[in-house]
Amino acid sequence: MASTLSRTLEITVISGEDLRNDRRPIKKNAFVVVRTDPYNSRRTDMDTDGGSYPKWNEKLVVDLPMHAQFITLEVQCKTSLGDKTVGTARIPVSDFVGGYVPESYLHFLSYRLRDHNGERNGIVNISVRVKVPEYASCSRTELGIPMGMGVAWGQRNFGGGIVTGVPV
Amino acid sequence: METGPKIYQKYIEHPALFNGKKFDLRYIAGLLLAYTSKNSSLIDEAILKVGEVIQFYDSDRHFPALGFGGRTCDGTTSHCFNLNGSASAFKVEGVEGIMNAYSSALHNVALAGPTLFGQVINKAAQIASQSISYNNNKYFVLLIITDGVLTDLQETKDALVRASDLQLSILIVGVGGGDFTQMEVLDADDGRRLESSTGCVATHDIVQFVPMREVHTGHIFVVQALLEELLGQFLTFIRGRDIKPRPLHVAPTSA
Numbered sequence: 001m002a003s004t005l006s007r008t009l010e011i012t013v014i015s016g017e018d019l020r021n022d023r024r025p026i027k028k029n030a031f032v033v034v035r036t037d038p039y040n041s042r043r044t045d046m047d048t049d050g051g052s053y054p055k056w057n058e059k060l061v062v063d064l065p066m067h068a069q070f071i072t073l074e075v076q077c078k079t080s081l082g083d084k085t086v087g088t089a090r091i092p093v094s095d096f097v098g099g100y101v102p103e104s105y106l107h108f109l110s111y112r113l114r115d116h117n118g119e120r121n122g123i124v125n126i127s128v129r130v131k132v133p134e135y136a137s138c139s140r141t142e143l144g145i146p147m148g149m150g151v152a153w154g155q156r157n158f159g160g161g162i163v164t165g166v167p168v
Numbered sequence: 169m170e171t172g173p174k175i176y177q178k179y180i181e182h183p184a185l186f187n188g189k190k191f192d193l194r195y196i197a198g199l200l201l202a203y204t205s206k207n208s209s210l211i212d213e214a215i216l217k218v219g220e221v222i223q224f225y226d227s228d229r230h231f232p233a234l235g236f237g238g239r240t241c242d243g244t245t246s247h248c249f250n251l252n253g254s255a256s257a258f259k260v261e262g263v264e265g266i267m268n269a270y271s272s273a274l275h276n277v278a279l280a281g282p283t284l285f286g287q288v289i290n291k292a293a294q295i296a297s298q299s300i301s302y303n304n305n306k307y308f309v310l311l312i313i314t315d316g317v318l319t320d321l322q323e324t325k326d327a328l329v330r331a332s333d334l335q336l337s338i339l340i341v342g343v344g345g346g347d348f349t350q351m352e353v354l355d356a357d358d359g360r361r362l363e364s365s366t367g368c369v370a371t372h373d374i375v376q377f378v379p380m381r382e383v384h385t386g387h388i389f390v391v392q393a394l395l396e397e398l399l400g401q402f403l404t405f406i407r408g409r410d411i412k413p414r415p416l417h418v419a420p421t422s423a
Contacts, residue, residue, distance in 0.1 A: 089367060100297030107333050108408055110361070110369035123361070123369050127408075 005066040007097070008131040009036075013044050015055045016075055019086050019113070019122040025052035026086065029078040032056060032124065036064045036071050046078060052122070061131075069093055073124055075113055087113025087121035096128045103130050210343040211270065214313045214380055218341060218394065219263035230259045232295065233269045236288045237316060238277035245280050248287040253277075283316030286323035289338065293331040300335070307335045307402055315344035318351065322365055328354065329364040332371045337401045339394055342379040351377040372404045373397070 013032045020026060028048050035041040042062050047054030064071065070093060075086045089111035096107045107128045115121040223229055233251040240246060250258040252269040253276050260269045292310040299306050318324060328338070340355075342348045355377040356362055362370040378393040405411075 092366065095368060100294050101300050101334075105300060106409055108371045109333060110371050112363055112367040112369055114367075125371070 007064045007066065009062050009064050009071075009096075010059055010129045010131060011062060011071075012059045012127045013056045013073075014125040014127060015050075015053065015057070016047075016113075017053055017123040017125070019052045019054065019075060019077075021077060021079075021084065021086060026077050027051055030054040030086065031076055031078070033074040033076060034060055034062060034071060035074070036062050036068060064093065073111065073113075073126070075122070075124060085116065087115050087124075089113050089124055097130060105129070210315065210380070211313060212267065214341050214343050215266055215270065216263065218311060218313070218339075219266055223263055229262050231261075231266060232258045233260045233266055234258060234288055234291060235273050235277060235279075236285070237280055237283050238273065239280045240277055247284040248291050249277070281316060282319035283314060284320040284323065285312065285318060286320050286327045288312065289324065289327035289331055292336060292338070293327065293334055296331075296334045296336045307405070308337070309398065310336060310338045311341065312338065313341045313343060315342070315346055317346050317348075318354075321350050321353070324354065325362050326364040326366075328375060329362050329368050329370045332362075332374050335405050336374060337398050338375045339398070340375065340377045341394075342377065342381075345381065348377070348379055351379075371408075372401065374401055376401075 011034055013034070016030060016032075018025075019030060028051060029046045030050070031044050031046045033041050033043045040062070042060040044056045044058040044060065047056055062071075071091050073089045073091060075088075076083045077086050078084075091109070091111060095109060096105075097103070101107075108125075109128060110123055110125045112120060113122045113124055223231075235249050235251045236247045238246055238249055240249070251266075251273050252258065252260055253272055260266055289310065292308065296306075296308045299308070331338070340351055342351055354362070354375045356370070356373045356375065361373075376394065376397045382393070
């Protein structure tokens, strides 16, 4: 196996909104498949009681190849005829990598889902955090890079008197 | 009439918000301002009215002040420039500093259409993003005062959708009698979430629009109108990230 460069993502699939199957609100058993490339995917459990507004709140840890430009989220629904894709969102990696925020920033993102005809079909809400970059190799030797800049907001006390102003 | 901090204090002291803990929002707000208007008396009034409310939330009272829709001496129209005319520093001190920067801009820059919000919002998002890198833990409020009719609706939506992931709220004050229909769309009070051209959807509403004419007719107090949604937007941000308030050390003083 060739050594590859990848990022580890923590994707929390939070919830879905207004999901429909043939225009009727889905009743139950929606789940989400996250694909980082055609061969790698992770899926959430089924939501059993949220109907067309399912809540999953499930954290999936996925490896994202450095060259990847998109990840795909598919909301599917288990029916008596098998698993049916309700809607898909194609998420640009640039939505949570790059920019001015620290790399480990917790992003809250929402996406429009589209069915196989390209019609709008609900929204999916997720959060994404890029974990410390890791040089994956055959031996899985991890170069633990300590986080210096990217101290997560959630671990910090908010407020306080230290306001140093906006860096220009 | 209650001043801004007092009204905020009332919200903050609501025990349900933070499990009974109080904390002082005045230390965390950073204010950015952006204006475009030829009607200086209306802008003056809006700056004074809004400024006197909002200045208390910025602990150092140094506000980045930006202009947009201005034609500079070389003839190009800029949609995001430093209001004080400085090439590097965009901060001004206090409401007086804002007024001075605005009057100097009126002399040095010919205000011109079209009215584009996108660049100013992206600049505010950049400032808020960089603040996170510096661990400033500061929540930002971009105040846009304008009499123009928005012409870059989709670009503005794209910028707002991206910014909805940041510690940023945007207050838009519309002055004059213009058509502000599109501002109402941005405010998203009808429950429709803003959607970008790439299919990304705003995680929550970060915009509050207030037409100054409604303030004039006495239907609403400007303070009330401006701060109405701000606290909810702030709470949505910190709750989503499980940020815990720090206990209040300094006794709140009346402003």
